[in-house]
Amino acid sequence: MFALTATLFTQCKMGDFGDINYNPNLPSQYDTRFLYLHAVRNAIPVFYLTGTYDPWAMIYCQYISERTNIQFTNFSGQNFAIGTYYTNALKDLNYIIKLNTDEATKNEAGSVTGFCTSNANQIAVCRTLKAYIFMHLTDAVGMIPYSEALQASEGNFTPKYDDQQSIYTDLNKELEEAYAQFDTSTPLNATYEILFNGNVDRWKKFNASVRMQLAIKLFKVDAATGKTNFAKAFGNGFIFIRSNADLLQYKYLSESANENPFYNNMIVSARKDFQPSGTLIDTLLAYNDPRVAIYAAPNASGVYFGMPFGLDRTEAAKYDANMVSPFNTKFYQQNSPAVLITPSITLLAAAEAAERGWISDNAESLYNEAITAAFAQYGLTNAQATAYLNQPKVKYNTGGTPTDRLNQIALQKWLASYMQDSFEAWADWRRLNYPNLKPGPYTAVTEIPRRRMYDSGDYNANKVNYNAAIKAQGADALATRVWWDKQ
Numbered sequence: 086m087f088a089l090t091a092t093l094f095t096q097c098k099m100g101d102f103g104d105i106n107y108n109p110n111l112p113s114q115y116d117t118r119f120l121y122l123h124a125v126r127n128a129i130p131v132f133y134l135t136g137t138y139d140p141w142a143m144i145y146c147q148y149i150s151e152r153t154n155i156q157f158t159n160f161s162g163q164n165f166a167i168g169t170y171y172t173n174a175l176k177d178l179n180y181i182i183k184l185n186t187d188e189a190t191k192n193e194a195g196s197v198t199g200f201c202t203s204n205a206n207q208i209a210v211c212r213t214l215k216a217y218i219f220m221h222l223t224d225a226v227g228m229i230p231y232s233e234a235l236q237a238s239e240g241n242f243t244p245k246y247d248d249q250q251s252i253y254t255d256l257n258k259e260l261e262e263a264y265a266q267f268d269t270s271t272p273l274n275a276t277y278e279i280l281f282n283g284n285v286d287r288w289k290k291f292n293a294s295v296r297m298q299l300a301i302k303l304f305k306v307d308a309a310t311g312k313t314n315f316a317k318a319f320g321n322g323f324i325f326i327r328s329n330a331d332l333l334q335y336k337y338l339s340e341s342a343n344e345n346p347f348y349n350n351m352i353v354s355a356r357k358d359f360q361p362s363g364t365l366i367d368t369l370l371a372y373n374d375p376r377v378a379i380y381a382a383p384n385a386s387g388v389y390f391g392m393p394f395g396l397d398r399t400e401a402a403k404y405d406a407n408m409v410s411p412f413n414t415k416f417y418q419q420n421s422p423a424v425l426i427t428p429s430i431t432l433l434a435a436a437e438a439a440e441r442g443w444i445s446d447n448a449e450s451l452y453n454e455a456i457t458a459a460f461a462q463y464g465l466t467n468a469q470a471t472a473y474l475n476q477p478k479v480k481y482n483t484g485g486t487p488t489d490r491l492n493q494i495a496l497q498k499w500l501a502s503y504m505q506d507s508f509e510a511w512a513d514w515r516r517l518n519y520p521n522l523k524p525g526p527y528t529a530v531t532e533i534p535r536r537r538m539y540d541s542g543d544y545n546a547n548k549v550n551y552n553a554a555i556k557a558q559g560a561d562a563l564a565t566r567v568w569w570d571k572q
Contacts, residue, residue: 117184117199117207118277120177124211125280126343128174128218130335132508133423134346140359141165142507145533146499146514147522150362150392152404158395160530163563165537167222171234174218178211179235200278203271206285210273212263213292216256220299221508223252225537227567228554230547231255243547246554249568250306257299257314264292280333291333293318293325294431298509301434302516304441305571312443319435319444326431329462333426339419347417360409364522365503366391368496372479379463380503381410395525416504429459429501430509437494440487449481452494459501495519515570534563535570 135142143149144157151158184190185204201207223229231252233244267289275283281291296318303311319325326332337345341353350356361381366389369377377389384390385407392401392409415421432455439448453474460470473479482489495517502510514522515535524530538561544551559565566572 124174124177130423147364149359163538164540166540168543201273209263209266302569335423345421360392363391363393397527425506433498
């Protein structure tokens with residue numbers, strides 16, 4: 086017995102267990118390729134739809150209506166949970182920056198053989214994406230944890246909420262530094278860098294475009310800073326997303342693990358709760374806009390008819406499926422991409438900046454170029470764009486007032502932003518207040534929300550700082566305006 090016990094002890098000593106404690110699904114070595122992919126997958130496409138079933142930002146912009154099972158177009162939803170962005174995408178991006186900065190890890194295989202052999206490029210990419218995510222989060226709710234965020238590893242589980250002005254200031258700084266940090270001599274790994282196929286020049290254009298989005302929102306609260314920041318991002322007019330070849334999109338795949346959420350909702354779940362709104366379709370028809378055939382399909386009678394917005398279930402039931410135009414099928418294929426920043430949007434921002442005197446370029450030329458790009462994005466011709474632009478109510482109103490022209494820009498931005506970055510479209514509508522969107526007759530609010538409310542799951546463990554934010558910002562309510570959204 087003693088001999089048997091001794092033999093077993095010898096055979097079972099530490100080091101002889103082989104792979105018994107090894108989990109092949111939990112790698113012990115970090116790899117920035119997969120940290121990056123996880124971050125992109127968990128954040129970027131969400132700004133397109135804001136969720137698998139509740140596309141609230143598109144609803145706020147009145148791009149879509151509900152025909153059945155009325156739940157969201159009455160604005161009954163109020164909270165927006167931001168915590169998952171911190172624990173997933175922002176945490177991943179922050180970790181990649183740390184790995185590529187720390188002397189102990191920046192030359193390790195998991196860093197330099199990640200999605201780029203350049204530490205500088207990996208850092209610049211992650212700083213740019215972090216800023217893009219933070220911009221959307223603060224635009225949605227206002228004050229958020231920022232300067233003390235992502236410090237859980239250091240023991241800070243109750244970060245303060247920073248005011249939006251200081252967040253915007255730092256986001257612009259981060260983006261400018263990241264722009265200077267990009268190394269165009271070292272491409273990114275196109276297999277894993279899925280947003281711009283590893284092209285560093287396109288990343289720089291994206292970076293500049295985000296800075297333009299930040300800057301243009303400052304015209305009511307800090308026009309001098311907005312003008313300086315916008316002009317720098319605009320540069321010589323060609324360092325931002327100006328070509329459809331450079332637009333930012335998240336490419337879904339023809340597989341269930343990574344499919345377009347509208348496809349999942351409409352085809353897999355067979356729900357078909359949402360349809361193009363009457364607000365959108367009526368505007369397209371009023372302006373003889375050929376994009377109506379791109380955005381929607383004819384109803385059973387062969388005409389375009391949008392679902393009236395904001396009805397209750399009794400009224401909505403009067404509109405059957407044959408009466409209302411469905412979405413164009415291009416938007417709900419399994420691999421239909423989530424489009425986020427397009428040249429039409431950046432060019433219209435530039436036209437606005439020119440109209441405000443922030444840049445010296447010609448506002449009318451930028452406006453015309455933007456609409457032409459918007460048409461080309463969907464395969465419409467320059468001749469169609471020219472015919473559209475020649476209509477008196479579309480042609481840039483050089484003889485009108487600045488407000489007339491800014492309203493033209495705002496309308497075209499609203500039309501071009503359909504089925505794109507709905508967070509940014511909502512931000513544009515809030516700051517420009519055009520077109521004149523109103524809640525429907527059966528909605529739970531008297532005006533379209535100016536922000537989303539904090540989610541209790543995000544602040545329950547951080548109540549002191551939440552209360553301080555409410556005291557500084559105003560009531561945690563849909564009608565409270567964020568810093569740049571002045572009345």
